[in-house]
Amino acid sequence: MSTSAGPLFTAADINGLSLRNRFAVAPMTRVSANEDGTATERMARYYERFARGGFGLLITEGIYTDQAFAQGYRDQPGITDAAQARAWRPVVKAAHRHGARFFAQLMHAGAISQGNRFRDGTVGPSAVQPLGSQMEFYYGRGAYPAPSAMTDGQIAEVIDGFATSAERAVAIAGFDGIEIHGANGYLIDQFLTEHTNRRSDRWGGGARARAAFAVAVFKAVRAKVGGNVPVGIRISQGKVNDFSHKWAGRNRDAEAVFATLADAGVDYIHVTDHEAWKPAFEGGHDSLVALARRFAPNLALIANGGLHDASRAQEVVEAGADIVAFGKGALANPDLPNRIGAVRELIPFDPALLGPIADIKAQELAL
Ligand SMILES: Cc1cc2nc3c(=O)[nH]c(=O)nc-3n(C[C@H](O)[C@H](O)[C@H](O)COP(=O)(O)O)c2cc1C
Secondary structure, eight states: OTTTTGGGGSOEEETTEEESSSEEEOOOOOOOSOTTSOOOHHHHHHHHHHHHTTOSEEEEEEEEOOSSSOOOSTTOOBOSSHHHHHHHHHHHHHHHHTTOEEEEEEEOOGGGOOOOSSOSSOEESSSOOOSSBOOGGGTOOSBOOOOEEOOHHHHHHHHHHHHHHHHHIIIIIOOSEEEEEOOBTSHHHHHHOTTTOOOOSTTOSSHHHHTHHHHHHHHHHHHHHOTTSOEEEEEESOBTTBTTOOOTTHHHHHHHHHHHHHHHTOSEEEEEOTTTTSOSSTTOOOOHHHHHHHHSTTSEEEEESSOOSHHHHHHHHHTTOSEEEESHHHHHOTTHHHHHHTTOOOOOOOGGGGOSSOSOOHHHHHO
């Protein structure tokens, strides 16, 4: 990967925040917080390895945003009050010590929550039972229950949860930026998706109307953190409970999503697809990365999905990605940038790392 990865070793910039290179760690839930949602010493050591290993940007696992329906998993970290926010401080400091930037990914699980210590039951845009089944490696079992449809008051509370969590993430925890989790089937994606959003009010309708909730969350976050903090959003077609989902309107839907977010003023879009270099739609030509670049031409663009292979990373950079995020490749190689820089072979990902529970293993901390 040494020669083709050359461009990834150049500095980058997101809304004035400089990154030493274009290698990012993708957000990965590790269900390793304390039961009360506070981050741990083990998590600090886990994230620190990526910073020491040369990554320019780390993105946290999805962090829940309120003490109502946001939490998705047992032992997921939160940032819903000052105590949870303070617990992130040593984690952020550990990454900063090694020169990495660190963004907090804010997440509301919505209808696919499978472990919430605050409330029984789930909520979503509409009362549609989620497809698929709960993930056992996050302590889940069986089908997801049908959620109740969110009221206007609940929608306002969720938006406020994102905004106040973002404020805490920056002001108390010391994060450098905010990633809003709009992908993978969680609440914001449930609003974006026709199948799960049957609303006929201002939050539902065509693809642009279904993006209104994502825009409202973004604007509330922006209002709290101000114009100088990078704020982006993660977008995907596939979902953890509906892996091969595709946008029915194809390029038109891509335009609706990406252009609407660009017009709203997000600083970056993070697109993820199972194999990010491949065409986004059956029989089509452009990847999701290429479509995001076309419809949001002036934004920073992060690409993710099966990109640990040099030629794949190269392809998405050519399609317009500014930064490449690595998930499983980073778990197997927490020093991936340094390894590539030194022309050392990458270690293949071993799925045993995530079983039976996908928490942070002692062996990872030894890597
Ligand atoms: C254990 C695990 C946990 C994940 N948790 C999250 C998460 O919290 N938020 C998120 O946006 N994506 C999450 N993902 C998806 C990854 O960010 C990434 O999109 C996926 O692993 C594909 O990229 P890769 O081929 O580089 O691994 C997770 C993936 C894995 C393997």
